[in-house]
Amino acid sequence: MPPACRWGILGTANIARKNWKGIRLSGNGVVAAVASRTPERARQFIAECQSEVPFEQVPTPVGYDELLASTDVDAVYVPLPTGVRKEWVLKAAAAGKHVLCEKPCGADAAEVKAMVDACRAAGVQFMDGVMFMHSARLPLLRKVLDDADAVGELRRVTSQFSFAADAGFLGGNIRVSGALEPLGALGDLGWYNLRFALWVMKFQLPEAVVGRVLNEYATDGRPVPLEFAGELFFPGGVTGSFYCSFRTELQQWAHVSGTKGAVTVEDFVLPYHGAESAFVVQRPHFRVRGTSFQMESHPTRYAAAEASDGREDAQETNMARRFGELVLGGKPDASWPEMALKTQLVLDACLKSARDGGRAVGITG
Known part of the structure; x- marks a missing residue:
């Protein structure tokens, strides 16, 4: 039997259920342990996940420190709230565990740099949990964007990610807690907007940004x-914009404009x-x-064959598999x-701009 990456799940957030399934379907990973603040909560999480997507060996319910001390765990998935995430990522790195970290990774860049530096010093992999980065669609989209005859020279990248939260969400969800999730919709949703823009730009940083907290x-x-809106100003004249919100009905579109065409996702x-x-x-x-003014649509549809979720080729499964390959290969990818x-x-920088009345804020890597 080929070796498997032995995962520990550090926390029982709802998103961890999706990644439990991704690990199970990855073909190179198993969940060895699940940690929670109370053993009862860890046992309940394990029982519910096992009833739907079982591992041959039932994972062990443990506490946070016990999980990190376990010799049966190679990597940890950390879906803990942003406000406490740094502490546990640093502890995981010190324990020699590879880290798959939910987003936003930290409350600010200083926290994330500390995490990244700790993982680098320990020789372990660090990765954030942005599933779409592992979709089969991205290589196809990159090929089209790099085709000079398809979109032409890049000019603009825009996106929106939003959902309309109900009163119950505003009353009790941790994503509106200043202590646990200090970045609100910007961290929870805007992380994806910004990641997509950076991916399109091949991770060239914008020279400056402008941000606005709309609500x-x-x-x-x-x-x-x-509710947050931002503008990005990249070298060479390419610009971007994004909108993220807990107040607008579910949308998750992106648009890339060039001198010859545009891409809509x-x-x-x-x-x-x-x-x-x-x-x-x-x-x-x-x-x-003459008197006829006509706008003609000339669309070309591209598609990558992959399941949307919950299958061996879904993006969350690809993420777990790729992370497992890095762990088993012993060579972290910087x-x-x-x-x-x-x-x-x-x-x-976007949040700093917003807190300063929308002043443009420069960025240096």
Whole structure:
């Protein structure tokens, strides 16, 4: 039997259920242990996940420190709240555990740099949990963007990621807690907007950004963004914009504009349910013939064959498999922590701009 990456899940957040399944389907990983603040909660989480997607050997319920001390765990997935994440990532690195970290990785870039540096010093892998980075759609999209005849020279990248939270969400969800999730919608949703823009730009940082908090909310005296908009100014004249919100109905679209055409991705974060992930290249023509003024649509649809979720080829499974390969291969890939740190740097600058009345804030890597 081939070797497997032995995972520990550090926390029982709901998103961990999806990654439990991704690990199970990866073909190179097993969940060895699950940690929670109480043994009862860890046992309940394990029982519920095992009933749907079972491992041959039932994972062990443990406490946080016990999980990190375990010799049966190679890597930890950390879905703990952002406000306490740094402490446990640093402890995991000190214990020699590879770290898959939920996003936003930290409250600010200083925290993320500390995590990245600790993992580098310990010789372990650090990666953030952005699943779409592992979709089969991205290589196809990159090929189209690099095709000079498809989109032409890049000019603009825009995106929106939002959902309309109900009163119950605002009353009790940790994503509006200033202590636990100080970045609010900007951290929870805007991380994806910024990651997509940076990916399109091949991780070239913007020279400057402008941000606006359009709406905020406080449950504990520390307001967090509920709705945020930002502008990105890249070298060479390429610009970007993004909008993220807990106040607008579910949307997750991205648009890339060039001198010859444009690309629209309707579901850049979570592929719509089905067996493929797609995007459309539009190269419209405007024709004038006497009194006739015609705008013609000339779309080309591209699709990558992959399950939207919960299958061996879904993006969350690909993420678990890729991380497992890095762990088993023994050679950490420095590009993943670099992507996470750059995303946090841009996010920080956007929030700094917003807190300073929308003043443009420069970025240096």
